[in-house]
Amino acid sequence: MRNPLSxxxxxxxxxxxxxxxxxxxxxxxxISLGVGEPDFDTPWHIRDEGIYSLEKGRTxxxxxxxxxxxxxxxxxxxxxxxxxSYDYNKEVMVTVGxxxxxxxxxxxxxxxxxxxxxxxxxxxxYEPCAILANAVPVIIDLKAENEFRLTAQELEDAITDxxxxxxxxxxxxxxxxxxxxxxxxAVSEVIIRHDLFVLSDEIYAELTYKDRHVSIAxxxxxxxxxxxxxxxxxxxxxxxxRLGYACAPxxxxxxxxxxxxxxxxxxxxxxxxxxxxxxxxxxxxxxxxREQYNQRRRxxxxxxxxxxxxxxxxxxxFYIFPCIKEFGMTSDEFATRFLEEEKVAVVPGxxxxxxxxxxxxxSYAYSLENLKVAIGRLADFVEKLRAEQK
Amino acid sequence: MREELLRVIEKNSRIDLKxxxxxxxxEEIDVVNEMAAMENEGxxxxxxxxxxxxxxxxxKVSALIEVRVTPQRGQGFxxxxxxxxxxxxxxxxxxxxxxxxxxxTLEGKSLKEVSSFVxxxxxxLDSVLSTATHFILKKYKDHGTILARKYEDNREKxxx
Numbered sequence: 001m002r003n004p005l006s007x008x009x010x011x012x013x014x015x016x017x018x019x020x021x022x023x024x025x026x027x028x029x030x031i032s033l034g035v036g037e038p039d040f041d042t043p044w045h046i047r048d049e050g051i052y053s054l055e056k057g058r059t060x061x062x063x064x065x066x067x068x069x070x071x072x073x074x075x076x077x078x079x080x081x082x083x084x085s086y087d088y089n090k091e092v093m094v095t096v097g098x099x100x101x102x103x104x105x106x107x108x109x110x111x112x113x114x115x116x117x118x119x120x121x122x123x124x125x126y127e128p129c130a131i132l133a134n135a136v137p138v139i140i141d142l143k144a145e146n147e148f149r150l151t152a153q154e155l156e157d158a159i160t161d162x163x164x165x166x167x168x169x170x171x172x173x174x175x176x177x178x179x180x181x182x183x184x185x186a187v188s189e190v191i192i193r194h195d196l197f198v199l200s201d202e203i204y205a206e207l208t209y210k211d212r213h214v215s216i217a218x219x220x221x222x223x224x225x226x227x228x229x230x231x232x233x234x235x236x237x238x239x240x241x242r243l244g245y246a247c248a249p250x251x252x253x254x255x256x257x258x259x260x261x262x263x264x265x266x267x268x269x270x271x272x273x274x275x276x277x278x279x280x281x282x283x284x285x286x287x288x289x290r291e292q293y294n295q296r297r298r299x300x301x302x303x304x305x306x307x308x309x310x311x312x313x314x315x316x317x318f319y320i321f322p323c324i325k326e327f328g329m330t331s332d333e334f335a336t337r338f339l340e341e342e343k344v345a346v347v348p349g350x351x352x353x354x355x356x357x358x359x360x361x362x363s364y365a366y367s368l369e370n371l372k373v374a375i376g377r378l379a380d381f382v383e384k385l386r387a388e389q390k
Numbered sequence: 391m392r393e394e395l396l397r398v399i400e401k402n403s404r405i406d407l408k409x410x411x412x413x414x415x416x417e418e419i420d421v422v423n424e425m426a427a428m429e430n431e432g433x434x435x436x437x438x439x440x441x442x443x444x445x446x447x448x449x450k451v452s453a454l455i456e457v458r459v460t461p462q463r464g465q466g467f468x469x470x471x472x473x474x475x476x477x478x479x480x481x482x483x484x485x486x487x488x489x490x491x492x493x494x495t496l497e498g499k500s501l502k503e504v505s506s507f508v509x510x511x512x513x514x515l516d517s518v519l520s521t522a523t524h525f526i527l528k529k530y531k532d533h534g535t536i537l538a539r540k541y542e543d544n545r546e547k548x549x550x
Contacts, residue, residue, distance in 0.1 A: 017549070017550045021546070021547070021548040021549075024548050025547060030547065032547040032548060034549070035547065035548065035549050036549045036550050039543065039545070123550065124550045125550075173550075291394060291397070294415075295398070295413035295414070296413070298412055298414070298415050299412055299413050345548055347548060347550075351550070367541075368413070
């Protein structure tokens with residue numbers, strides 16, 4: 001029999017997180033700091049609207065790009081929160097989570113052999129999606145000393161005459177890094193000079209703890225070069241609803257819509273109705289969740305300081321990224337031992353790129369009470385390792 | 391900081407002061423001063439514990455009582471409210487808009503104790519026109535806390 005598989009897909013290595021997930025799910029009594037989703041339930045009024053839409057029998061396809069009402073709310077929201085102007089009719093589309101948007105944006109923009117610049121550590125799907133889109137991924141290893149922000153110099157050094165798209169994953173999973181306006185202005189200058197495009201994954205835009213998030217599409221000259229990706233998962237605690245969106249100039253959205261139309265048809269209708277309610281009446285929920293994440297964030301920053309684990313102060317998402325290089329083991333070894341000996345799951349930094357070696361991703365999408373228990377165990381473990389080293 | 395501080399201690403009044411300072415991102419001394427100030431101003435009125443008495447072996451009966459009263463010249467409802475709230479078994483007294491005037495929450499050891507409070511003490515008061523007593527059968531949620539259900543983490547333990 002012939003080999004039924006595509007060489008390209010076989011060549012893609014499975015997500016590093018998967019292996020860890022398998023070990024953890026075997027251990028019934030393990031506690032976890034390993035999730036990438038909010039601990040809050042979707043606010044009730046949003047769930048209620050989803051239920052109501054089912055009761056009313058709104059169980060049909062929507063138009064490919066999404067409910068008109070939702071696209072209008074998305075464009076109002078982006079204007080209100082980030083001073084971004086998108087025509088709901090031509091420049092906004094609703095997707096199955098931010099993940100779909102990443103995939104189809106790359107497929108819509110890439111010609112075989114084009115290079116896509118991906119700063120790492122970052123979310124696990126950019127590199128495989130780029131490969132599936134026939135692109136050549138070019139990785140930039142972000143540096144702890146820059147608080148894992150992308151600098152203009154790093155970008156400049158990665159550009160070749162084949163470069164077409166730069167992925168901008170901020171606020172960042174797994175590091176918690178953000179890009180402030182001055183940082184964005186610096187990289188924008190390089191992007192414009194080299195005539196590149198940006199895929200800006202801003203799924204954590206609502207979860208910043210300094211000033212409000214700035215989108216690169218706000219920087220003069222960048223709107224026309226940017227595909228902005230956002231969604232409902234993180235801001236409104238709606239991960240399971242699978243709903244995101246992409247905004248970009250009409251020429252790009254038009255092509256993305258083609259892929260979406262043939263591969264997906266439309267995003268889930270129930271979720272779209274619920275999302276309208278989220279955007280209309282959810283600002284206060286977002287603020288309340290942000291406040292609680294921020295309290296936990298401050299608690300962790302302080303806890304790591306007391307433990308003496310080096311760690312820059314993260315201002316975005318709900319992750320903190322401490323350095324464990326002093327113990328002379330790999331992130332994987334550390335996470336495995338920590339799980340076996342203290343029954344706490346964390347994700348090794350290497351799950352998000354090779355340059356995550358020596359770091360751990362700790363999620364604070366947990367109540368303070370749970371965080372305290374887990375961090376107590378981490379402190380014990382760190383002490384044990386230091387004693388072993390002596 | 392005041393508003394956020396209040397939101398935290400409203401949910402957890404036993405939180406350690408040092409920890410409170412850490413999560414609010416301020417100095418411990420500022421937390422201490424701010425709380426003292428709010429106690430003086432009568433903003434913080436107490437540090438209570440939310441108890442689900444149903445889970446204990448202690449018998450307790452709670453009731454909501456709607457009261458219609460005649461307001462008194464020059465005093466409005468304040469005098470009659472004061473007469474009522476002085477009874478220790480009365481937990482809360484609210485002046486209400488709508489079909490009646492005062493809403494009282496009351497706690498007693500038994501149905502009999504509550505009903506005799508109403509018939510012997512409350513109803514005979516001069517300005518009380520009528521009362522309607524509603525016994526509470528089950529508390530599902532109290533002070534913003536769901537009593538009937540425990541939080542369960544249904545998420546996958548590790549996700550990207």
